Amino acid sequence: xxxxxxxxxxxxxxxxxxxxxxxxxxxxxxxxxxxxxxxxxxxxxxxxxxxxxxxxxxxxxxxxxxxxxxxxxxxxxxxxxxxxxxxxxxxxxxxxxxxxxxxxxxxxxxxxxxxxxxxxxxxxxxxxxxxxxxxxxxxxxxxxxxxxxxxxxxxxxxxxxxxxxxxxxxxxxxxxxxxxxxxxxxxxxxxxxxxxxxxxxxxxxxxxxxxxxxxxxxxxxxxxxxxxxxxxxxxxxxxxxxxxxxxxxxxxxxxxxxxxxxxxxxxxxxxxxxxxxxxxxxxxxxxxxxxxxxxxxxxxxxxxxxxxxxxxxxxxxxxxxxxxxxxxxxxxxxxxxxxxxxxxxxxxxxx
Numbered sequence: 001x002x003x004x005x006x007x008x009x010x011x012x013x014x015x016x017x018x019x020x021x022x023x024x025x026x027x028x029x030x031x032x033x034x035x036x037x038x039x040x041x042x043x044x045x046x047x048x049x050x051x052x053x054x055x056x057x058x059x060x061x062x063x064x065x066x067x068x069x070x071x072x073x074x075x076x077x078x079x080x081x082x083x084x085x086x087x088x089x090x091x092x093x094x095x096x097x098x099x100x101x102x103x104x105x106x107x108x109x110x111x112x113x114x115x116x117x118x119x120x121x122x123x124x125x126x127x128x129x130x131x132x133x134x135x136x137x138x139x140x141x142x143x144x145x146x147x148x149x150x151x152x153x154x155x156x157x158x159x160x161x162x163x164x165x166x167x168x169x170x171x172x173x174x175x176x177x178x179x180x181x182x183x184x185x186x187x188x189x190x191x192x193x194x195x196x197x198x199x200x201x202x203x204x205x206x207x208x209x210x211x212x213x214x215x216x217x218x219x220x221x222x223x224x225x226x227x228x229x230x231x232x233x234x235x236x237x238x239x240x241x242x243x244x245x246x247x248x249x250x251x252x253x254x255x256x257x258x259x260x261x262x263x264x265x266x267x268x269x270x271x272x273x274x275x276x277x278x279x280x281x282x283x284x285x286x287x288x289x290x291x292x293x294x295x296x297x298x299x300x301x302x303x304x305x306x307x308x309x310x311x312x313x314x315x316x317x318x319x320x321x322x323x324x325x326x327x328x329x330x331x332x333x334x335x336x337x338x339x340x341x342x343x344x345x346x347x348x349x350x351x
Contacts, residue, residue: 024041024042024092024093024095024350025041025042025303025304025305025349025350025351026039026040026041026042026050026095026349026350027039027040027041027042027047027303027310027319027347027348027349027350028040028064028066028073028347028348028349029312029319029340029344029346029347030061030062030063030064030075030312030344030345030346030347031054031061031340031341031342031343031344031345032060032061032062032342032343032344032345033317033342033343034054034340034341034342035056035057035058035059035060035061036054036055036056036057036061036342037053037054037055037057037061037064037073037075037097038053038054038340038342038344039052039053039054039055039095039096039097040053040095040338041095042303042308042349044323045333046321046333046334046338047319047321047338050094050095050096051094051096052096052097054340054342055088055096055097057075057077057086058077058079059077059078059079059083059084059103060077060078060079061075061076061077061078061345061346062076062077062078062110062111062112062113062345062346063075063076063110063111063112063113063345063346063348064076064113064346064348065113065114065115065122065348066090066115066348066349066350067090067115067119067137067142068115068117068118068119068351069119069139070090070092070350070351071089071090071092071139071142072087072088072089072090072100072137072142073087073088073090073097073348074086074087074088074113074115074122074144075088076106076110076112076113076124077103078109078110078111083105083106083107083108083109083110083126084103084104084105084106085103085104085106085113085122085124085133085135085144086099086101086102086103086104087099087100087101087104087142087143087144088100088142089142090350095350100141100142100143101141101142101143101144104135104144104146106124106126106133106151107124107126107128107129107131107132107133107151108126108127108128108129109126109127109128109129110124110125110126110127110133111125111126111127111158111159111160112124112125112158112159112160112161113125114161114162114163115137116163116167116185116189117163117165117166117167118167119137119139120136120137120139120189121134121135121136121137121147121185121189122134122135122137122144123135123161123163123170125154125158125159125160125161125172126151126158127157127158127159129151130153130154130155130156130157130158131151131152131153131154132150132151132152132153132154132158132161132170132172132183132191133146133150133151134146134147134149134150134151134152134189134190134191135147135150135189136189147188147189147190148188148190149190152183152190152191154172154181154183155172155174155177155179155181155197156174156176156177157174157175157176157177158172158173158174158181159173159174159175159204159205160172160173160205160206160207160252161173161207162207162208162209162216163185163209164209164213164231164235165209165211165212165213166213167185168184168185168235169182169183169184169185169194169231169234169235170182170183170185170191171183171207171209171216171235171237172207173204173205173206173207173218174197174204175203175204175205175221175222176203177197177199178199178200178201178202178203178204178222179197179198179199179200179204180197180198180200180204180207180216180218180229180237181193181197181198182194182195182198182235182236182237183235184234184235194234194235194236195236198229198237200218200220200227200229200239201218201220201222201223201225201227201243202220202222202223203220203221203222203223204218204219204220204221204222204227205218205219205220205221205250205251205252206218206219206250206251206252206253206264206265207219207253208253208254208255208262209231209255210255210259210277211255211257211258211259212259213231214230214231214259214281215228215229215230215231215240215259215277215281216228216229216230216231216237217229217253217255217262218253219246219250219251219252219253219264219265220243220250221249221250221251221267223243224245224246224247224248224249224250224266225243225244225245225246225250226243226244226246226250226253226262226264226273226275226283227239227243228240228241228244228281228282228283229281230281240280240281240282241280241281241282241283244273244275244283244284244285245285246264246266246273246290247264247266247268247269247271247273247290248266248267248268248269249266249267249268249269250264250265250266250267250273251265251266251267251297251298252264252265252297252298252299252300253265253300254300254301254302254309255302256302256306256324257302257304257305257306258306259277260276260277261274261275261276261277261286261306261324261329262274262275262276262277262283263300263302263309264300265293265297265298265299265300265311266290266297267296267297267298267314268296269290270292270293270294270295270296270297270313270315271290271291271292271293271297272289272290272291272292272293272297272300272309272311272320272322272330273285273289273290274286274288274289274290274291274329274330275289286328286329287327287328287329288327288328288329288330289329291322291328291330291332292332293311293313293320293337294311294313294315294316294318294320294337295313295314295315295316296313296314296315296316297311297312297313297314297320298312298313298314298344298345299311299312299344299345299346299347300312300347301347301348301349302349303349304349304351306324307323307324308321308322308323308324309321309322309324309330310322310347310349311337312344312345312346312347313337313344314343314344314345316337317339317340317341317342317343317344318336318337318338318339318340318344319337319338319340319344319347320332320337320338321333321334321337321338
């Protein structure tokens with residue numbers, strides 16, 4: 001009897017330890033007006049601010065990117081005093097950010113940033129200088145070192161960028177001229193153009209690649225539509241189906257982990273278009289789409305579980321949070337967005 005009780009106690013203790021050590025997910029929102037990054041822990045009921053948030057950045061924060069290892073975060077600043085990337089140590093336990101290294105210079109008017117799936121390389125898209133700053137990441141210190149040949153030329157006036165899930169191809173959109181460029185990512189982080197840029201739409205903006213690397217989706221703010229492309233093994237793009245009608249001025253796009261749902265933020269109609277992919281790249285609006293957001297939504301992100309969608313509402317100084325349900329597909333977790341007291345411009349989510 002005593003042995004049975006002892007085993008029961010050990011079993012329960014192990015269960016409590018497992019629950020207490022559950023992996024936490026953190027959401028980081030760039031706040032431009034406050035020169036800060038607002039940090040939250042993802043909960044089933046919404047977002048809870050992390051202790052110490054917001055974390056000051058200085059300059060004009062434009063983007064934030066996280067290493068998959070959850071050890072370092074990087075903030076892209078585009079202030080008048082000089083553009084650069086600043087490294088922060090990230091606590092995997094609390095989500096708190098601590099300044100790790102000073103700004104590393106990038107090109108002119110940086111507008112986007114991403115880290116490759118391996119966590120070894122970081123890329124910054126520079127609109128003013130029409131190039132890409134490329135860095136290797138020191139996994140121990142988080143320090144950035146420019147890759148040989150950086151910055152690397154790309155299409156004129158680049159607007160947005162996305163990478164294939166394998167990390168083998170980088171895509172870049174430009175609204176003027178209306179093109180998409182594909183670049184091969186070599187093992188050392190250098191980039192090489194795949195053919196010539198593809199002419200698409202009228203003003204391509206946001207871009208996303210589905211998690212299996214089969215399709216590339218582009219928000220065309222000029223035609224108020226979403227364009228779909230199939231991605232070849234080399235990264236080359238081929239148009240699929242007809243453009244799907246979105247709201248007014250679609251500017252950002254995201255895909256859920258299974259690749260079955262595509263989310264598009266419409267800046268001038270304050271809503272989020274949601275499409276289902278039939279498996280062949282053809283998009284159909286889901287029941288209830290578009291879903292209301294705050295004023296001027298400029299960024300959309302989906303968490304790694306596919307259970308939550310976040311929209312940065314630049315004109316409302318908040319983040320709209322949805323849970324992904326059955327019908328309708330999205331359910332807002334509150335009647336109003338999560339306030340960030342600033343101009344939200346970018347969202348990054350830890351896995």
